[in-house]
Amino acid sequence: MPPEPLTLSSLPLFPLGTVLFPGGTLPLRVFEVRYLDMIGKCHRAGAPFGVVALEHGHEVRAAGAPPEQLAPVGTLAHITALEQPQPGLLVVQCRGEQRFRVDRPSQLKHGLWVADVTLLPPDVALAIPDDLRHAARWLRQVHANLRVQSPGAPVPAGSSADYDDCAWVANRWCELLPLPAAVRQHLMSLDSPLLRLELVA
Structure with a gap:
């Protein structure tokens, strides 16, 4: 029997207008309150967060705007470097790891997205024909x-x-x-x- 897919509960998500690939790098300049707190907690805990592409909406939330619509597949991001050049700004380097399927997304009252996710199998190592x-x-x-x-x-x-x-x-x-x-x-x-x-x- 194949092993049960691994799931993560309440994974914090960072919706972006770009796509993070496994093995790729992603620089971020973080200044929104909802993400400053999330990135700080993930960095202290050594925990990943999820990067998901925006299908509709904008990276910076505007007052009164409808909720963002998220792509159904994202990528775990691990923080590899973090600097705080000034209060209210984090400069972050991330590395893409495993892909995941977004199962149950929800938006918390302060705007942060979280989701229960299912990790997708890593790409099979396959020699180039x-x-x-x-x-x-x-x-x-x-x-x-x-x-x-x-x-x-x-x-x-x-x-x-x-x-x-x-x-x-x-x-x-x-x-x-x-x-x-x-x-x-x-x-x-x-x-x-x-x-x-x-x-x-």
Whole structure:
């Protein structure tokens, strides 16, 4: 029998106009009260929060605006660095981990979203087939160029195994390409890393 999927209760959510992929990095400038408190608690506890794309609504809540509509699949985010350059502002670096399905979202009275979620299986490690090897070669070249042209840019330090993995290469292309958020969300939600890479290529 397959193991029961792992669920998390009342996972705090950070709705954004972008999509976080497993293995990706996400910089955040946090200034809304509802997120300052949440990020601080997650950082102190070493706990993740969920990043979900907005299907409708805006990242910064306006008074009287209708509730945001959240995408059904998100990604766990672990805080890797946090600074407070001034009161009321946090500068955060996060890393994308496992994907999850949003089961029961609810918005608390102060505006923070929480949800019961089901963790989705990690992408299966799958070697890139010969007809898609060009996608990995081009990705190596783009990363090499970025390191030369933008020395301070956060370029993934992929290993040889990463550049031979369908999911890792597809996810990094999804982050680089100028895709609409809805397309990124669709690609991230696919369970097949091979299909994700085929569509990106």
